[in-house]
Amino acid sequence: MTDTQTHQRQGAPRARSTPALAALVALALSACSAPGPGQAPGAPFDPYEATNRATHEFNKDLDRKVIRPISHGYSKAVPDDIETAISRFATNISIPRAVVNNILQGNMRGATEDSYRFIVNSTVGLAGLFDPATELGMPKATGADFGQTLHVWGVREGAYVEIPVLGPSTERDFAGIVVDIFTDPLGYVIAAPQKYYVVATKVPKRMTERTRFTETIDSVLYGSADSYAQSRSLYLQKRHFELGESGSNTYLDPYDTTYGASSEDPADVPNAQ
Amino acid sequence: MCRMPNDLTRRGLIATALAAAATAVLPRPVMALTDAQARTLVDKVVHDINAVINSGKPLSGMIKDFERIFTRYADVDIIARSTLGPASRYASPAQMRAFTEAFRGYIARKYGKRFQEFIGGRIEVKGVKRVKSWHEVISTAYLRGQSPFEVRFLVSDRSGKDLFFDMVIEGISLRLTERTEIGSMLDKHRGNIDLLIRDLRHAG
Numbered sequence: 344m345t346d347t348q349t350h351q352r353q354g355a356p357r358a359r360s361t362p363a364l365a366a367l368v369a370l371a372l373s374a375c376s377a378p379g380p381g382q383a384p385g386a387p388f389d390p391y392e393a394t395n396r397a398t399h400e401f402n403k404d405l406d407r408k409v410i411r412p413i414s415h416g417y418s419k420a421v422p423d424d425i426e427t428a429i430s431r432f433a434t435n436i437s438i439p440r441a442v443v444n445n446i447l448q449g450n451m452r453g454a455t456e457d458s459y460r461f462i463v464n465s466t467v468g469l470a471g472l473f474d475p476a477t478e479l480g481m482p483k484a485t486g487a488d489f490g491q492t493l494h495v496w497g498v499r500e501g502a503y504v505e506i507p508v509l510g511p512s513t514e515r516d517f518a519g520i521v522v523d524i525f526t527d528p529l530g531y532v533i534a535a536p537q538k539y540y541v542v543a544t545k546v547p548k549r550m551t552e553r554t555r556f557t558e559t560i561d562s563v564l565y566g567s568a569d570s571y572a573q574s575r576s577l578y579l580q581k582r583h584f585e586l587g588e589s590g591s592n593t594y595l596d597p598y599d600t601t602y603g604a605s606s607e608d609p610a611d612v613p614n615a616q
Numbered sequence: 617m618c619r620m621p622n623d624l625t626r627r628g629l630i631a632t633a634l635a636a637a638a639t640a641v642l643p644r645p646v647m648a649l650t651d652a653q654a655r656t657l658v659d660k661v662v663h664d665i666n667a668v669i670n671s672g673k674p675l676s677g678m679i680k681d682f683e684r685i686f687t688r689y690a691d692v693d694i695i696a697r698s699t700l701g702p703a704s705r706y707a708s709p710a711q712m713r714a715f716t717e718a719f720r721g722y723i724a725r726k727y728g729k730r731f732q733e734f735i736g737g738r739i740e741v742k743g744v745k746r747v748k749s750w751h752e753v754i755s756t757a758y759l760r761g762q763s764p765f766e767v768r769f770l771v772s773d774r775s776g777k778d779l780f781f782d783m784v785i786e787g788i789s790l791r792l793t794e795r796t797e798i799g800s801m802l803d804k805h806r807g808n809i810d811l812l813i814r815d816l817r818h819a820g
Contacts, residue, residue, distance in 0.1 A: 584787020
C-alpha cells in the first residue's frame with residue numbers, strides 16, 4: 344500500500360528530484376547511527392526500541408484487522424493462475440531498478456543477466472505475465488536494491504527500525520527504499536496515470552505473499568513469545584544473508600561457547616564498521 | 617561482480633592462503649570430521665526427511681517421525697543449551713535435563729507441523745564445505761509452487777559423534793531464532809527456568 348502512496352509523491356517535477364536524490368544519498372551516508380561504547384556485544388543495535396515496539400504494535404494491529412483478512416479474501420476470490428500472473432508482472436517491472444543498482448555496485452554481470460531476464464519476460468513472457476526466463480534456466484534475478492548498494496559502498500547498517508506498514512528495516516535499508524523510488528527507471532519512461540496502475544500491482548503481489556506464507560507469518564506475529572524480538576532477529580538474519588555476509592564470518596561455534604556467551608548471535612551483532 | 621568491499625576480499629584471500637599453508641604444514645587432527653562424513657550424515661537426514669514427506673502419514677505421525685530424526689541426527693543437548701544462553705550457567709543439572717527434554721518436544725511440534733508444506737517436495741544435497749570448526753552441508757529444498765531455497769546443515773563431531781547442531785534456511789538459523797524465542801519466554805518469567813520449562817512443554 345505504501346508503495347503506491349510513496350510512488351505517487353514522486354509526481355514532483357523531475358528537475359527537482361536530482362538534488363533531492365543527492366540530498367537523500369548524503370543523508371543516507373551520514374544518518375546511520377553508530378553504536379556507542381555502551382553497546383552490549385550481545386544486544387542488537389536497537390536504540391529506538393521503545394518507538395519501534397509501538398510501531399510494531401501498530402503494524403500487528405493493521406495486519407490483524409486489515410492486511411491479513413483482505414489478503415485472504417483476495418487470494419480466495421482470484422483464481423491462482425491470475426494471482427501468479429499479477430505477481431510475476433509486479434516482479435518483472437521491479438527489474439529495471441535492480442539493473443540500476445547492479446551498475447551502481449559495479450556488478451556488471453548481474454546487470455546484464457537481469458537485463459536479459461527483463462527483455463525475455465517482457466517480450467516472450469507477454470509483459471511479464473509469464474516467466475519464460477526461469478523456465479529457460481536463466482540466472483536468478485539479483486533483486487538488487489539501494490540498501491544493498493549502500494552496503495557495497497561501505498555505509499554502515501545503522502540502527503534497527505520498524506517502519507509503519509512496511510515493517511522491519513534498518514536505517515540503511517530504509518534510506519535505500521526511499522532512494523529506490525526516485526531512481527526507478529520505470530518512473531521515467533511511463534507517463535503519469537499509467538505509471539500508478541503499473542506500480543499498483545505490487546499491492547496484490549504483497550497480498551498473495553501474505554496468504555502464501557500465512558503460516559510462517561502468523562507463527563511469528565501471533566505465535567511467538569515476543570513477536571517484536573522475533574521479527575527483528577528474522578529480518579536481520581535474512582538481510583545479512585541477502586547481503587552475502589551471513590553466517591560463516593560472524594557465526595560462532597556453539598561448542599566453544601557451551602555456557603552461552605551472550606555475544607554469539609550474528610543477528611545481534613551491530614555489524615558497524 | 618565485486619559485491620564486497622575490496623579489503624574484505626583481500627582479507628579473505630590472505631586468510632585462505634594462511635589456512636592453505638597451515639593445512640600443508642600441520643599434521644591433521646586425528647579425530648577430524650571429513651567432508652565425506654558430514655555429507656553422509658546429512659544424506660541420511662535428508663533420506664529420512666524425504667521418506668516422511670512422502671509417507672502419507674497424518675500430521676501427528678509426521679511430528680513423531682520428525683522428533684525421531686531430530687533426536688537421532690542432531691546434537692539436541694548443545695542446541696538446547698545454546699538456546700537457553702547465559703541462563704544455562706545457573707541452571708541445575710536436573711533443570712538442564714528437564715529443559716532439554718521439553719525443548720526437544722517443542723521443536724518437534726513447532727517444525728514437524730510445517731512438514732505438511734513439504735508434502736510432494738524433496739530435498740537434495742548439493743555440496744559440502746568446511747567452515748571454521750564445522751562442516752556445512754548445502755542442500756536445496758524443492759517445494760511445490762515455490763522457488764527452490766537453500767537449506768544448510770551445520771555438522772560437527774565435537775560432541776564425540778557426527779551430529780548437526782543447526783539448520784539454516786536461506787540465512788535463517790533455527791538455533792539462533794530459537795535462542796531469541798527462548799530468551800523472550802525466559803524474560804516473561806523473569807528468568808525462572810522452571811516456569812520456562814512448564815511453558816515449553818505446551819508450546820510449539
